[in-house]
Amino acid sequence: MKQIQSDIIIIGAGLTGLTLAYYLKKKGKSVTLLEKNHSAGGVIQTLKVGDFVYECGPNTGVLGNPELVQLFDDLQADCKLVTANPTAKRRFILKNAKWQALPSGPISAISTNLFTFSDKLRVFGEPFRKAGTNPYESVADLVKRRLGKSILDYAVNPFVSGVYAGNPEKLITKFALPKLYNLEQTYGSFIRGTMKKAKEPKSELEKRATKEVFSADGGLQNLIHALTKSISDRNILLNTKDIKVSKSDSGFKTSFLHENNFVEISSAKVITTIGAYALPEVLDFIPKAEFESISNLEYAKIIQVSLGYKTWKGVELQAFGGLIPAVENRSILGVLFPSSLFAGRAPQGGALLSVFMGGVLNPQLFDMSDEEVKALVLKEIAYLMQTSETPDMLKIFRYKNAIPQYTISSETRFAKISELEQKYEGLILAGNIRNGIGMADRVKQAVEIANSIA
Ligand SMILES: Cc1cc2nc3c(=O)[nH]c(=O)nc-3n(C[C@H](O)[C@H](O)[C@H](O)COP(=O)(O)OP(=O)(O)OC[C@H]3O[C@@H](n4cnc5c(N)ncnc54)[C@H](O)[C@@H]3O)c2cc1C
Structure with a gap:
């Protein structure tokens, strides 16, 4: 048996674990990152087939906070931040089967026919409407109360579907969209709050968190490569099997199988960044019953299909993509146009599309065979994108636990996480089980934890 000493063990080498390890190492801590897969990055993976460069997981992120801007600054020698072509500001919504x-x-x-006339009038009254008093109000109820049903159906529902692949009736605003919740609670109105916030003084980094759509030059995998290079391979153990954490007098002992060796690492701290469903097995010194209110977290199942066309003949693609409201009853959630956003994703004159299916409202689609998925996607794309071309590349990716849903169960989950962290000093339960699901949220959480430890 191999025995090692490390200040901190991080379990899971996705964006959260890697960012944490990067900043902890910068602060002089000895860190060991344990990952069960053969590569780091978690759901972030960029692949290349011929002239197509496509993402298997997240396609883009939002440059939403200073921590993310700082991370790209810190990694600039190895990875370049790219913001999307300005056409990304154009977004399509499907109504009556037309974009x-x-x-x-x-x-x-005022001129759009996505929303009803009465809801357009309601928007003018939004600054004067009373703030809600129910902290557990769903996103759907909040939007109906402040803006109207057609705005829920044709703006918020497709937005929630694009971010959470979720159900706005079930997502609780305070947990799922805390910025929106705080706008109403702090300023009494979304419109007044947005205007007041725009006037607040900002640091240089905050000004550079422009909310633009971003990627890394050459694909998000290059962000992962830059992180792994800085952390160094020595500190990242891939293909680790059977990780089990136990308590010791001085902190924790973490044992696992690595390259046919049984390894045990002693550390003062253990930070998990893995999914809620995987925690009970890894942290098996904690009674299973303690995890009930954490591991009951629901995840949206998502199928992503990348389609590559060497020549594109169909709907003009100068936009971010198209999202599909649930009321339109289609088999796909939406389609992104990555080759319109970033250079070098498809051959000249060609196109790369990224189609999403499933989500909380259509979980049964996840069980379809690849042949069925392919047939359904090609049928939908032929109709919605007005193309009779067969794609030159088609790849299917499945995520059974894609996006955690911040529903009513979130409050008890967050409380339980805090309780366990207090009870077992040195244990930190991180990752997207709390603090947000977007890439910017993941980086912010990692930076905050690294700062709190340092
Ligand atoms: C299909 C899809 C599309 C998305 N689109 C967007 C988007 O457009 N914009 C955006 O901002 N965000 C998007 N997201 C969300 C975002 O990508 C994730 O929230 C973020 O990348 C998660 O990073 P993480 O490190 O917290 O988790 P993960 O990436 O899940 O990493 C966790 C790591 O832990 C490892 N692990 C799990 N169990 C164990 C174990 N027992 N032992 C050891 N290791 C273990 C896993 O192998 C994995 O590498 C998307 C997510 C998915 C799945």
Whole structure:
């Protein structure tokens, strides 16, 4: 048996674990990162087939906070931040089986036929409507109360589907969209709050968190490569099997199988970044019953299909992509146009599309065979994108536990996480089981934990 000493063990080498390890190492801590897969990055993986460069997991992120801007600054020698072509500001929403542009300003908001006339009038009254008093109000109820049903159906439902692959009736605003919740609670209105916040003084880094759509030059995998290079291979153990953490007098002992060796590492701290469903087995010194309110976390199941066309003949693609409201009853959630956003994703004159299916509202689609998925996607794309071309590349990726749903169970989950962290000093339960699901949220959480430890 091999015995090692490390200040901190991090379990899971996705974006959260890697960012944590990167900053902890920078602060002089000895860190060992344990990953069960043969490569780091978690759901972030970029692949290349011929001239197509495509993402298997997240396609893009939002440059939503200063921590993310700082991370790209820190890694700039090995990885370049790219923001999307300005056409990304155009987004399509499907209504009556036709794409319509989502309004981008007051004039297009008045002329659009996505929303009813009475809901457009209601928007003008939003700053004067009373703030809600129910902290557990769903996203759907909040939007109906402040803005109207057609805005829920044709703006918020497709947005929630694009971010959470979730159900706005079940997601609780306070947990799933805390910024929106705080706008109403702090300023009394989304519109007044947004205007007031825009006038608040900002640091240089905050100004650079422009909310633009971003990737890394050459694909998000390059962000992962830059992180793994800085952390160093020595500190990242891939293909680790059977990880079990136990308590010791000085902290924790973590044992696992690695390259046919049984390894045991002593550390003062253990930080998990893995899914809620995987925690009971890894942290088996904690009674299973303690995890009930954590591991009952529901995840959206997602199928992503990447389609590559050497020449594109179909709907003009100068946009971010198209999202499909649930009321339209289609078999796909939406389609992104990555080759319109970033250079070098498809051959000249060609196109790369990324189609999403499933989610909380259509979990049964996840069980379809690859042949069935392919047939369904090609049928939907032929109709919605007006193309009769057969793609030159088609790849299917499945995520059984893609996106955690911040529903009513979130409060007890967050409370239990805090309780366990207090009870077992040195244990930190991180990852997207709390603090948000987007890549910017993942980086922010990692930075905050690294700062708190240092
Ligand atoms: C299909 C899809 C599309 C998405 N689209 C977007 C998007 O457009 N924009 C955006 O901002 N975000 C998006 N997200 C969300 C975002 O990608 C994730 O929230 C984020 O990358 C998660 O990072 P993580 O490190 O917390 O978790 P993960 O990436 O899940 O990493 C966890 C790691 O832990 C490892 N692990 C698990 N169990 C064990 C174990 N027992 N022992 C050892 N290791 C273990 C896993 O192998 C994995 O490498 C998307 C996610 C998916 C799945």
